[in-house]
Amino acid sequence: MKLAIFDVDGTLVDSQAMIAASLTAAFLGEGLAVPERSRMMSIVGLSLVDAMAALAPEHEAARHERLAAAYKEAFWQHRSRGEHTESLFPGAEQLLAKLRAREDVALGIATGKSRRGVAHLIEKHGWQGWFATVQTSDDHPSKPHPSMIVTALAETGSEPAAAIMIGDTSFDIAMARAADVGAAGVSWGNHATAELTSAGAHTISNDFNELERHLESLWQERMR
Template structure:
């Protein structure tokens, strides 16, 4: 009997390069709150978390109420940047779509687990013609933030797989920690927002330098479908 092998991808920093709009929206939210915007590197370190958790990490001395307001201000700024500034689609990283198609053709089930919203993720899918490739989509709208493993557990259930036959692929330490907490395999990528040291320290079993590497590493870690 064939075993369902599930490959779960993060979105921002893994499938698409969205840092320009994330950084711009966070600068706008800070400015609107009368705060001095943080360095880009500090903001990038929070990418992968839900907006609330990202703000809480960036402003640890502020109240939960303030974090809630800032998270909402960030969401509004992100939407304004997207709709009013005539920004084009966030670009896919080189080899993204070819790799997704190859994995799908090979029989792997594909999913996404992201700190982005359902609307934001659907925009990426629509912009790049990825409709129909993913059997499960997990977003911050219906889950607590990474690194809590709930996104992985739900993805595995929806795909009819098992954590032992699943792998999480992402660019941040939060992705790797989530994978480890869930009990699935963890593959880091070098082209996103966290360093190799952060990824391996959080549990990455391998760090891919390009999408061309990814299928072979997946096969080595969880086997063929």
């Protein structure tokens, strides 16, 4: 069974506005200077406490924990008020549907989002039953630790050669390489293509049609 594991933020979903607004609220709530937007986007994909440590390395662990909690609260407040809508990138749902319809492919998720956040996404888009494995920051070390992918392989019975991680950040690519699975980068997310290349991406796609072709070529190459 082939396995396509998708990151969420920056890969399937354009969540930059929501993330920036929630980080801004968290830092202001702690009386701290708000990081520049480029720095905010650089940590997308990390688990929350690790992200806060990267954004505020001069502060202690307890403050990182408070920032993470404040971020979660701000995020859910924005969502409950319908602010900063998280939209699917064009072509995302179409590719997921095509892959789901295939008998030789299973879908997975590996994300820095919480399990609650992923459950909301799945319910919002009617994706119940689409994903054979869902791995979140609630249950694993932060990317790029390979734990999410290792667990996804175990849950689906897939071999590393038949699995591909699809993501927009160097953390996704490094996680894929650490787990010895295919690493498919996408150019429309939070890290520059040069960062994806440096992290070891096997391919970099500029839209979902190109991603579909790259997945096929990677599977053919790796499963010989």
